[in-house]
Amino acid sequence: MIRLLLALTLILGAAAARAEIAIQEVVSPGGIRAWLVEEHSLPFTALEISFRGGANLDREGKRGSVYLMTGLLEEGAGDRDARAFQAAREGLGAVFRFSATDDSVSISASLLTETRDEAAALLHQALVAPRFDPDAVERVRGQVLAGLAHDAQDPRMIAWNALDALAFPDHPYGSPIEGTPESVAALTREDLLQAHRDALVGGRVHVAAVGDITAEELGRLLDDLLAGLPADGPPLPERVEPAFAGGVTVIDYPTPQAVAVFGQRGIARDDPDWFAAFVLDHILGGGGFESRLMTEIRERRGLTYGIGTGLVPLEFGATWVGSVASSNATMAEAIAVTRDIWADVAAHGVTEEELRAAKTYLTGEYALRFDGNAQIARILVAMQILGLPTSYVTERNALVEAVTMEDIRRVAAELMDPDRLTFVIVGRPEGLESGQGAGDAEESAPVSGDRPPAELPAAAPGDQG
Amino acid sequence: MPFRKPILAALICWPLALPAQEVTTATLDNGMQIVVIEDHRAPVAVHMVWYRTGSADEPVGRSGVAHFLEHLLFKATDDMEAGEFSRVVAENGGTDNAFTSYDYTAYYQRVAADRLELMMQMEADRMNDLRLTPEDIATERQVILEERSQRVDSDPSAIAREQMRAALWLNHRYGTPVIGWRHEMEALDMEDVLQTYDLWYSPNNAILVVAGDVDPAAVIAMAERHYGPLPAEPDLPPRIRAQEPPQLAARRVIYEDPRVAQPYLLRSYVAPARRTGDQKQAAALLTLARILGGSSFTSVLAEALTFDSEIALFTGADYDGVALDQGTFSLSVVPRPGVSLAEAEAAMDAALARFLEEGVDSGQLERIRVELAAAEIYAQDRIEELANRYGAALATGLTVADVKAWPDLLQSVTAEDVMAAAHALLDPRQSVTLWVSSGEETTP
Numbered sequence: 001m002i003r004l005l006l007a008l009t010l011i012l013g014a015a016a017a018r019a020e021i022a023i024q025e026v027v028s029p030g031g032i033r034a035w036l037v038e039e040h041s042l043p044f045t046a047l048e049i050s051f052r053g054g055a056n057l058d059r060e061g062k063r064g065s066v067y068l069m070t071g072l073l074e075e076g077a078g079d080r081d082a083r084a085f086q087a088a089r090e091g092l093g094a095v096f097r098f099s100a101t102d103d104s105v106s107i108s109a110s111l112l113t114e115t116r117d118e119a120a121a122l123l124h125q126a127l128v129a130p131r132f133d134p135d136a137v138e139r140v141r142g143q144v145l146a147g148l149a150h151d152a153q154d155p156r157m158i159a160w161n162a163l164d165a166l167a168f169p170d171h172p173y174g175s176p177i178e179g180t181p182e183s184v185a186a187l188t189r190e191d192l193l194q195a196h197r198d199a200l201v202g203g204r205v206h207v208a209a210v211g212d213i214t215a216e217e218l219g220r221l222l223d224d225l226l227a228g229l230p231a232d233g234p235p236l237p238e239r240v241e242p243a244f245a246g247g248v249t250v251i252d253y254p255t256p257q258a259v260a261v262f263g264q265r266g267i268a269r270d271d272p273d274w275f276a277a278f279v280l281d282h283i284l285g286g287g288g289f290e291s292r293l294m295t296e297i298r299e300r301r302g303l304t305y306g307i308g309t310g311l312v313p314l315e316f317g318a319t320w321v322g323s324v325a326s327s328n329a330t331m332a333e334a335i336a337v338t339r340d341i342w343a344d345v346a347a348h349g350v351t352e353e354e355l356r357a358a359k360t361y362l363t364g365e366y367a368l369r370f371d372g373n374a375q376i377a378r379i380l381v382a383m384q385i386l387g388l389p390t391s392y393v394t395e396r397n398a399l400v401e402a403v404t405m406e407d408i409r410r411v412a413a414e415l416m417d418p419d420r421l422t423f424v425i426v427g428r429p430e431g432l433e434s435g436q437g438a439g440d441a442e443e444s445a446p447v448s449g450d451r452p453p454a455e456l457p458a459a460a461p462g463d464q465g
Numbered sequence: 466m467p468f469r470k471p472i473l474a475a476l477i478c479w480p481l482a483l484p485a486q487e488v489t490t491a492t493l494d495n496g497m498q499i500v501v502i503e504d505h506r507a508p509v510a511v512h513m514v515w516y517r518t519g520s521a522d523e524p525v526g527r528s529g530v531a532h533f534l535e536h537l538l539f540k541a542t543d544d545m546e547a548g549e550f551s552r553v554v555a556e557n558g559g560t561d562n563a564f565t566s567y568d569y570t571a572y573y574q575r576v577a578a579d580r581l582e583l584m585m586q587m588e589a590d591r592m593n594d595l596r597l598t599p600e601d602i603a604t605e606r607q608v609i610l611e612e613r614s615q616r617v618d619s620d621p622s623a624i625a626r627e628q629m630r631a632a633l634w635l636n637h638r639y640g641t642p643v644i645g646w647r648h649e650m651e652a653l654d655m656e657d658v659l660q661t662y663d664l665w666y667s668p669n670n671a672i673l674v675v676a677g678d679v680d681p682a683a684v685i686a687m688a689e690r691h692y693g694p695l696p697a698e699p700d701l702p703p704r705i706r707a708q709e710p711p712q713l714a715a716r717r718v719i720y721e722d723p724r725v726a727q728p729y730l731l732r733s734y735v736a737p738a739r740r741t742g743d744q745k746q747a748a749a750l751l752t753l754a755r756i757l758g759g760s761s762f763t764s765v766l767a768e769a770l771t772f773d774s775e776i777a778l779f780t781g782a783d784y785d786g787v788a789l790d791q792g793t794f795s796l797s798v799v800p801r802p803g804v805s806l807a808e809a810e811a812a813m814d815a816a817l818a819r820f821l822e823e824g825v826d827s828g829q830l831e832r833i834r835v836e837l838a839a840a841e842i843y844a845q846d847r848i849e850e851l852a853n854r855y856g857a858a859l860a861t862g863l864t865v866a867d868v869k870a871w872p873d874l875l876q877s878v879t880a881e882d883v884m885a886a887a888h889a890l891l892d893p894r895q896s897v898t899l900w901v902s903s904g905e906e907t908t909p
Contacts, residue, residue, distance in 0.1 A: 288555070289552075305611045364558010372847055373846050
C-alpha cells in the first residue's frame with residue numbers, strides 16, 4: 001500500500017504532516033539492491049532506474065556524448081531497428097523514458113502487469129544492446145543540433161549557459177550537457193559506444209519500483225533487466241568550488257523583455273546546515289507567491305510575472321540561483337530590489353513569522369509529494385542517490401522543524417554573499433551595463449553548482465528537502 | 466510504404482480490465498455542479514472550481530479580461546486581505562494556482578485531505594465578495610503585461626501561433642489570444658473586470674471538482690455549507706459566441722523572426738469537438754492524430770518524412786477536441802537542415818494523399834489501441850489529471866457519462882471511422898498553414 005499514514009498534529013494552528021510509507025529494501029537473487037513500495041490497486045508498475053555519473057562522464061573533447069548516447073537508447077536494440085523497437089514497445093503498452101542530466105542517466109518505465117516480463121526484456125535490450133545504427137545516430141544528432149540552435153536563440157538558455165560558464169570554467173558543469181555544435185558534429189559511433197560503457201554501469205545503479213509487483217517478482221525482473229552491464233566505470237569528477245565573482249554581464253539581445261539569471265555559491269546536500277539553507281531559500285525566493293522576492297518585485301511593484309530562486313546541490317558542486325524576466329525599462333529596478341533583499345536577508349535574517357510560515361508549508365507539502373506510483377519511484381531513487389535511509393521519509397519533517405531563527409541568521413550571514421551575487425542579463429536593459437554592480441571583491445571561490453531548470457523554482461520533488 | 470511488422474499486441478488479452486473509477490456527482494439547489502473522484506492511495510485532495518467562462522466569452526475589445534480577473538481573484542475580499550488566500554493555502558502545506566482558457570477559468574488547490582473544508586470556505590468567499598482597489602488594477606495590469614512579454618513576445622513560436630490562430634478562425638473568438646492583445650490589455654479597467662466578475666462568477670455557472678482521499682457524502686455536505694448559501698445569478702446569459710461560417714479558402718501565415726533558429730511548419734484545421742452523446746467522430750479524429758503523428762517512429766508522417774526520405778527531423782499531429790464550439794487538428798513538420806519549408810510541405814501533402822488512398826495499417830491501429838488503453842491505466846495514477854479531465858469536459862458541455870464513455874469509444878474506433886474522419890477533415894480550405902523561419906526562407 002502506498003498509504004501515507006498522516007499523523008496530523010495541530011501545533012499553533014499549523015499542520016505537521018508526517019509521511020509513513022511502506023518501503024521494502026529488496027535484494028535480488030543476483031545481489032541487486034532496490035527499494036519497493038507495493039501498490040496493487042492499479043495493474044502497472046512504475047520503475048525508476050538511475051545510473052550515477054551522467055554527462056560528467058563525457059570524455060575529453062567528447063562533450064555531448066552521454067547525452068546523444070542516451071537519446072539513442074530508444075532507437076533500436078538487439079535485432080530490432082528503431083522502428084521495430086518502438087512498434088514492439090507500443091504493442092506492449094509500455095512507456096520508457098530515457099534522460100541524461102549532469103549527474104545521472106535515468107530510465108523511467110511504466111510496465112503493465114499483463115506484459116511486464118516482455119516489456120522488461122525489451123528494456124533490457126535497450127540497456128545492454130543498443131544498436132547505434134548509423135541512420136539513427138545521424139537522425140538524433142540532427143535533433144540535438146536543432147535543439148542547440150534553438151537554445152542559442154533563446155534568451156533564457158543564453159543566460160543560464162553564460163552563468164554556468166562563469167561559475168564553472170574548468171568543469172563539465174560549465175558547459176551544456178548537450179555539447180556544442182562542433183563537439184556533437186564530431187562524435188563518432190565509437191564515442192557513443194564508449195559513453196554507453198562509461199555511463200551505464202551496474203555498480204552505480206539505483207532502482208525503485210512502485211506498483212503491482214512483489215519483492216520476489218521484482219528481484220527476478222531486476223536480475224534479468226540489468227544483467228550484462230559492466231560492474232565498474234571511469235572515475236567521477238572532483239568536487240569543485242564555483243567561481244562566482246559578482247557583477248553584471250549584459251548580453252545584447254533584441255527583445256522587449258530582458259531575462260536575468262543570478263547565482264552565488266550554494267550548499268552541499270549533505271551539509272549539516274542544508275535544512276537551514278533550504279528553509280531560508282524558501283523564504284527568500286523558492287516559495288512562490290509567498291516569497292520575499294515575489295512579494296516585493298511582483299506583488300508590490302508589478303515588475304515581473306515571476307521571480308524565483310532555488311538551491312542546486314549537484315553532486316560535485318552546489319549553487320544558489322534565481323531568475324527573473326522584466327521589461328528592458330524596468331529590469332534595472334528589478335535587479336536593484338533583488339540585490340537589496342539579498343543584502344537585507346544576509347544582514348538581518350528573516351522574521352519569526354516568515355520562519356513559522358515556511359516550516360508549516362514545507363512540512364505540510366512534503367506528504368503531498370507522494371501521490372502516484374511514478375512520482376514515488378522518482379523520489380525513492382533520489383533518496384538513494386543522496387545516501388538517505390528509507391526512514392528519511394518519516395524523519396524529514398523533524399529536520400525542517402528543527403531549524404531555528406538562530407540557524408537561519410547564522411546561515412544567512414555565512415552563506416549569502418551579496419557582493420558575489422552574479423547577474424547575467426540577456427536583452428537590452430536600460431541603465432545596466434556589464435561590470436556594474438557590487439562585483440569588485442577579490443577572488444576567493446566559494447562553492448556552487450550548475451544547470452538550473454529553465455523555470456525556477458522547479459527542482460524535482462524529492463531531490464532536495 | 467506503410468510500415469508492417471509482426472505485432473506483439475497478440476501477446477495481450479485485450480481489453481485490460483480498467484480499474485473502477487469512483488465518481489460521484491451532485492448538484493446544489495443554487496445550480497452548482499459537483500463531481501467527486503475518489504482515490505484513497507494518498508491522503509491528498511485536489512479542490513477545483515471551474516467557471517463556465519473564458520476568453521471566448523469576453524466582450525469585443527476587452528481581450529484578456531477573463532485572465533486579468535483570474536489574477537485579481539488573489540486580491541482582497543470582504544473577509545480576506547490581498548494575498549491571504551495563497552498564504553493560507555501555503556500555511557496549510559498546500560499549493561494553489563489558477564488558469565484561464567478559451568472556454569473556462571479554473572482555480573485549484575492541492576492540500577492534505579483534511580484541509581478541504583478550509584479551501585471551500587475561501588473559494589466560496591471569493592466567488593462573490595472580491596474587493597478590488599484601483600492600485601490592484603494598476604499593479605496587476607503591469608503583471609499581466611509582463612506575463613504577455615514573457616510568454617508571447619519573447620517567444621517567436623508563441624507569436625507565430627497567435628498569428629496563426631487569428632487566421633484560422635474567421636469569426637470565432639477562438640482567434641483572439643487568451644492573454645489578450647496588448648493594446649486592449651493596456652486599456653482594461655476596474656469596470657471591465659467587475660462586469661465579467663458579476664456576470665459569470667456565480668454558483669450556477671460553476672463546477673466543483675474534488676479528487677482524492679475524500680468521502681463523497683462528506684464533500685457534498687461541505688459544499689452545501691460553503692457554496693450552498695451563495696445566490697444563483699438569475700441573469701446568467703447563455704454562452705452564445707459568433708460561429709464560424711463555411712471556410713472556403715486555404716490560408717497561409719508566414720512568420721519571420723531573426724530569433725527563429727529552426728524553421729518549421731504547422732498546419733491547423735478547424736475540427737469538430739467532442740459533443741455530448743456524440744463523441745464518435747472526435748474519437749476517430751484522436752485516433753487519426755495518433756496514426757498520422759503520434760509517434761516519431763511509427764506514425765504515417767514519421768515513416769514518410771523521417772525514415773523513407775530524409776525530409777524531417779520531427780513530425781507530429783495533435784487533436785484538441787475539448788471545446789465548447791469547435792476543436793482543432795494540427796500537423797507539424799520540422800525539416801532537416803537544407804530542406805526548405807516548401808519541400809517539407811510538399812512531402813507532408815504527398816504523405817497525406819497517400820494515406821487517404823491506402824488507408825489505415827491494421828497493425829498500427831491495433832498498437833494504438835493498446836497504447837490508448839495503457840495510457841488510461843497510467844492516467845489513473847495522476848489524480849490531478851483526472852480532475853482536470855472532468856472539469857474541462859463539464860465546462861465545455863460534456864457530461865460525466867461522456868467522460869466515462871470516452872476510453873471505450875477510443876477502443877471501438879475502426880479503420881473505416883478513421884478514414885471517414887480523415888476525408889472530412891483534410892480539406893485545405895478549412896486550414897491555415899504556418900511557416901516559421903528566420904526570414905531566409907523564400908516565400909511560397
